[in-house]
Amino acid sequence: MNALKLHRILEQNTGLLIFGILFISSIGGLVQILPSLNDETLSTPTMNTRVYDAVELTGRDIYIREGCHVCHSQQIRPLVAEVERYGPYSRSGEFVYDRPFLWGSKRTGPDLHRIGGKYSDQWHETHLLNPRAVVPESIMPAYPWLSERPASAAGDIQRKMQVLQSMGHPYSPEDINNAEAALQGLTEMEALIRYLQMLGTSFDASQADAPMEGM
Amino acid sequence: MAIMPNDFWSGWIIVITVTSLLGLAWLVLSIYLLRSGDDQLHEEPVWDENLQEGNTPAPLWWFWLILAMMVFSVVYLMLYPGLGSFQGAFQWSQGGQLAERQASYNAEFEPLEQQIVSSSYEALGSNELAMNTAAGIFEEHCSACHGIDARGQAGLFPSLSDGVWQWGGMPAQIEQSIRNGRNAAMVGWLSALGGEGQLQNVAEFVLSMSDGIDAAHPGKRYYDRFCIACHGPNGDGNPVLGAPRLNDDVWLYGDEIGSVRTTIIEGRMGQMPAFAETLDDQQIKLLTAWLLARNSAD
Numbered sequence: 259m260n261a262l263k264l265h266r267i268l269e270q271n272t273g274l275l276i277f278g279i280l281f282i283s284s285i286g287g288l289v290q291i292l293p294s295l296n297d298e299t300l301s302t303p304t305m306n307t308r309v310y311d312a313v314e315l316t317g318r319d320i321y322i323r324e325g326c327h328v329c330h331s332q333q334i335r336p337l338v339a340e341v342e343r344y345g346p347y348s349r350s351g352e353f354v355y356d357r358p359f360l361w362g363s364k365r366t367g368p369d370l371h372r373i374g375g376k377y378s379d380q381w382h383e384t385h386l387l388n389p390r391a392v393v394p395e396s397i398m399p400a401y402p403w404l405s406e407r408p409a410s411a412a413g414d415i416q417r418k419m420q421v422l423q424s425m426g427h428p429y430s431p432e433d434i435n436n437a438e439a440a441l442q443g444l445t446e447m448e449a450l451i452r453y454l455q456m457l458g459t460s461f462d463a464s465q466a467d468a469p470m471e472g473m
Numbered sequence: 474m475a476i477m478p479n480d481f482w483s484g485w486i487i488v489i490t491v492t493s494l495l496g497l498a499w500l501v502l503s504i505y506l507l508r509s510g511d512d513q514l515h516e517e518p519v520w521d522e523n524l525q526e527g528n529t530p531a532p533l534w535w536f537w538l539i540l541a542m543m544v545f546s547v548v549y550l551m552l553y554p555g556l557g558s559f560q561g562a563f564q565w566s567q568g569g570q571l572a573e574r575q576a577s578y579n580a581e582f583e584p585l586e587q588q589i590v591s592s593s594y595e596a597l598g599s600n601e602l603a604m605n606t607a608a609g610i611f612e613e614h615c616s617a618c619h620g621i622d623a624r625g626q627a628g629l630f631p632s633l634s635d636g637v638w639q640w641g642g643m644p645a646q647i648e649q650s651i652r653n654g655r656n657a658a659m660v661g662w663l664s665a666l667g668g669e670g671q672l673q674n675v676a677e678f679v680l681s682m683s684d685g686i687d688a689a690h691p692g693k694r695y696y697d698r699f700c701i702a703c704h705g706p707n708g709d710g711n712p713v714l715g716a717p718r719l720n721d722d723v724w725l726y727g728d729e730i731g732s733v734r735t736t737i738i739e740g741r742m743g744q745m746p747a748f749a750e751t752l753d754d755q756q757i758k759l760l761t762a763w764l765l766a767r768n769s770a771d
Contacts, residue, residue: 261504285493296482297479297482380629381618381629392618
């Protein structure tokens with residue numbers, strides 16, 4: 259058959275034309291997306307990657323609420339300059355419990371994926387209350403209300419954990435039952451700092467076998 | 474190994490990719506090879522007297538363009554990963570490329586690193602290139618707490634330019650502080666002191682220690698009971714515990730009675746994070762040399 263005849267048939271038959279368009283435009287997805295969805299290596303946690311506990315999860319939600327991800331990425335690319343500055347590049351398996359992931363693509367501030375442990379809790383508190391107190395040239399806004407609001411005000415933590423559990427995050431019943439107690443007495447500031455301090459810490463460079471692993 | 478699809482999905486990708494490439498080739502070629510054919514303008518209805526739908530192929534340059542693109546994709550898929558789990562002739566991977574660049578980066582700086590390893594702190598301190606590099610490392614990794622001028626800030630993070638070293642100023646001690654971090658552990662003493670009066674007395678005594686020990690001071694007996702173990706009988710401090718000297722003019726958290734009181738009431742848990750994983754040995758040595766040079770210059 260020649261292509262012009264095929265063209266004519268499609269052109270004169272709306273149903274077939276619609277089907278043809280859908281079929282052709284689905285090819286990219288069939289090749290690119292479908293295999294990834296079924297690729298277990300992309301949903302297997304890297305090394306010590308674990309679910310966020312109640313406090314970290316709350317901190318993460320505050321991070322999202324305050325829009326930290328708008329100016330800070332959480333993705334270190336496999337480039338010498340980035341690895342030298344921020345640490346080991348991000349592995350896909352480190353994000354399996356991130357829903358949604360906060361990779362971002364805009365760096366008004368520095369990347370935060372390996373921020374955990376780089377500064378003391380005290381530094382983070384001072385910095386969030388007034389960034390200029392520790393980084394004079396900083397253009398980051400201050401977040402003073404974080405230290406005034408209780409962490410439990412950030413939302414129904416048990417419900418959040420149940421939803422994540424239904425999506426396959428391995429929370430135990432005790433984790434969920436103790437969630438509210440874990441937040442007792444903590445401010446949003448403390449929860450956010452707990453989250454920041456664990457960011458990127460599940461990766462152990464000494465355990466990374468070949469440099470080609472990941473990504 | 475780079476992450477690659479398993480056998481089934483690899484086959485899936487290969488079959489679809491090759492089939493659609495062949496399909497596209499057939500479509501394009503058959504249109505152009507038959508372009509002189511019979512059915513360009515026939516059988517179509519005519520609108521508005523002379524408007525007719527036709528099947529005139531796109532211009533020839535477009536044909537060559539799409540042909541070139543198809544050839545490019547075939548060559549690309551032979552050289553680079555993309556066709557299922559086939560790695561391509563170049564065996565390219567993102568991580569592999571990083572390792573390669575990292576190796577050439579390391580090779581470029583190896584002579585300099587050797588020079589750092591074999592140089593003394595003094596020699597490094599008088600080497601302008603080394604000191605500029607160290608200043609850059611300091612700015613990137615240390616200035617957020619200690620300030621860009623290394624004079625400390627926020628009444629929380631110590632100055633590194635005043636010649637006072639809470640954890641010891643020997644090169645090995647400074648390197649240790651950078652490499653493994655430091656955790657100060659002063660607890661709150663209000664309940665142990667027993668009340669506001671005692672608290673005020675001790676605070677005043679501690680502040681007065683800079684001008685010499687006043688044995689008759691009412692705060693001294695509390696100092697001798699609670700503070701002496703870490704800060705020493707004369708307030709000389711103890712670099713092993715990170716207990717600061719109290720008989721000098723340097724006050725980590727402020728020289729007002731209020732901040733001394735806060736320190737005694739709440740305690741202080743100053744924390745220096747460990748940089749062993751962030752900085753390599755040469756960078757730590759450079760930083761130490763920079764700090765030593767800075768303090769001897771002042």
